[in-house]
Amino acid sequence: MNIVDCIIIGGGPAGMEAANRLTDQGFQVLLFEKEPELGGKLRQWDKLFPDFTLAQDILKMLNDNIASNKLEIKTGNTIRELRQSTDEGNSKEWEVIDGNGESHRARTVLITTGFDFFDATRKEEYGYGIYPNVITSVELEEQLKNGKIEIASNSKNDPNIAFIQCVGSRDEKVGNHYCSRNCCICAVKQAIEVKELLPQSEVTCYYMDLRMFGQSYEELYRKAQQEFRVNFIRGRVSEISPTLENRVILKAEDTLLSRPIRATVDLVVLMVGMEPSETTAQLSKSLNMSDPYGYIASKNSYTADNETQHKGLFVAGTAKRQLAIPDVIRDADAAAFTIAKHLKNGK
């Protein structure tokens, strides 16, 4: 049986980038993707923060590299099992059982199974799935891609649009204590885009803290306030209820003014957080390398962040924690470097 150098599970940006970097160096790579197409969640996005780069441009670069490289890709294939090879004397090898029940062997495996969006129905108080004018940031991005924002209410006035931060992040009630890191800046980006499409609309963003840590994030946040007149209110929304005109009323507390507030709005955008994808959670559990939330814990987040506690098994991207596209691509590069070193030393 053919034993490849590296099997990569997950064909999102991390998996694609690592596959390219490894084949560049002459390693034989097999890439699995459960969807019919490569690209992962990047395919659902229109523009990227903080500089409005088109997601499809990044995707095209990754795809072009894939096309020019010689590597085997299996799309539409959800793997069933990942395990250390049971053959005696070959315990260093890894075995992947794919969706068709076929076995594939590799000297190393890279997990790039990524994240999933938080299921907003778990926060029923926001009325997602109950009121038509409550949508998620993912659905808004889809609308932005089409260049048209759908407002379900019958109101004839200029629309009021509210963004709600931290839906499924920093929320101990749903069991996610962590910050998803991308939603703050993503809401700023989307708010600006909404204002560009609907200049007459009133856009308000309800937040707990705004975490503008990345390069150019703070500048974009300032621009949203000064140039686009986006309102930012510190306060978590407690509940949303319907009105007769198909609008919704949201109740919150302005925690800077210590005052309860109510706002009638036409569209609510829930900034859904990140959670480990099903496959990520499955693999982290079955191989006993899960962090408290089901992400894959790396061996050492300072010095061995692409390694796991299992020899020959590597991890990159949002299967580990919440990262943005640039971080993911850099992390995939680092993973490819680490894997190459492992493969060379192993010979």
Next chain:
Amino acid sequence: MNQNFHPFVIPFMLGVIFLVIVMIVRLVRWFRMMDKRQRVAVSRNIISFKTLKAIWETIRESLFHRNIFKTNFVLGYMHFCFAFGWLMLIVMGKVEEIFASGKIFTEPWLGIFFKYFEPIGEHYPLQGFFAFVMDLLLLFVLSGLILAFIKRSRSTILGLRKTTNHSPIDRTALTALWLIFPLRLFSESITASYKGNGGFLTQTIGNWLSVLPVETIELPAWWAYSIALCVFFALMPFTRYMHIFTEVLLIFLRKWKVVESAEKTGYTFIELYSCSRCGICIDTCQINSAANINNTQAVYFIRDVREEQLQDEIADNCLMCNRCTNACPVGIEQTQIRRIYRRKKGFDSEKLYDYIKPEAPKDAQAKVLYFAGCMSHLTPGIITAMKQILDNAKIDYHFLDEDKSICCGRPLKQQGFLEQANALMRKNSELINNAGGTVLVTSCPICYNSFAKDYNLSIPVMHHSQYIEQLLNEGKLKVSKKKELRIAYHDPCEISRGHNIYESPRNIITKVGELIPAGNEKDDSLCCGGSLANTIINPEQLTAIRNQTLDTLCINHPDILATSCPLCKKSFQRGGNTIKVMDIAELIALD
């Protein structure tokens, strides 16, 4: 010297006298501490049929332990051996002595130490019979003792996963109690070995023991028996064994319609001292079984109150789900007692809702008032379904808390903020009474419990499960066709154990789909992990409780998990969608 006396009876008598004095002092104190309402209840009911009922219940519960037998047969037998066996030993001892002496009033210790004082060679009626019966009773008690010993060392054999962890004084009293009966057996056997007055058990053992120097051992043995009795009686008022007397008193007071009040009263102490620390509450408590916290259950809470070392952390760490009250063989209302001991000062709630003015609503003629409750506002699916149901049934209703609302007060009350809760309840009553209407329907069991028990409203209150059932029965609401759905039902604590509403939601479910059995149903239902009454436990521990509950609810793999409480729905949903959770109102609205 009197042949009916020997100095070894002195310890026993001292113990008994001490016990009697302490008991009288306590009784007087407790009765003086009762509030007026409770005293009136006693004086009104003491000479009535209720007293006879209380006597019957005392026999049933305190002697035969029917309740413990129902919960756990072996445990019931064990308690039955001690209570019934020991009482019969005392009673039969007295009767035997009366037969022997021919006098009714004799020295009080004679019956207890009869074998020692029994004159040699004298014959009296039924002598052989008594020797046999007394030995049989002793054997009976000893069989209970063996079980008690096994329970202490290996509780699982008796079906208890965890048994109570006792304090040193309880353990000393326990040791004394355990010693009493083997010592009695030993002493009587020794005496029988030369007197020949034993029965089938003591005589047999006595004959074996006759190889020993019985004359030298005899007195020390009787001394030891008397001292064991003395230690036990002297410690009794300060240990769990106090329940032997207090429980009887509690049965009578309860039959006389005395109830817990909002404040600490003499009745509270009688309840506290009725706890036998049997530990049945430990196994029923999910804080133990799921969250692995073992110092906060009713038995420990009550012990800490009695020993005046209660910490807030213990008082506050309770889900107030009432599972333990339900399982308690004595029926101690631990939830109410906990509420009394949770009394907190804190903030002033009087002005909190000043912005809501009680005013007649626009549609003041509406017959039905609908109060969703704050938790339903956090689960808008339920409100949407209820509106749809009320519209479909063409009900003229007024949505009382659609926009602004005042909390029903129960969460504050449960957490020990009674004054604050009372302020809210006053305001809310005003609001409800002002709104007109002939019936108040609420979607929230917490509000329902509060409105029905704590408010004094002029109109009847219904939980939406009862109301929807009524609409279905009246034909105002129609369900077109049963669906191919397998539905399990979770009983929310506030309307199940709180109000015995078990059938209404189930009747609704059977109209929509197939009701399938789940684990821990009805009054045995578990906690959704959303308890508003516990301010100590952390989210991870609540999650453990919720998962334990979900596991037992889903043993038969239902398609839908139904409940009739917005808080339960919310708690079950939080962890991710392993199972679809729906309120019964949403099930009906599915149609």
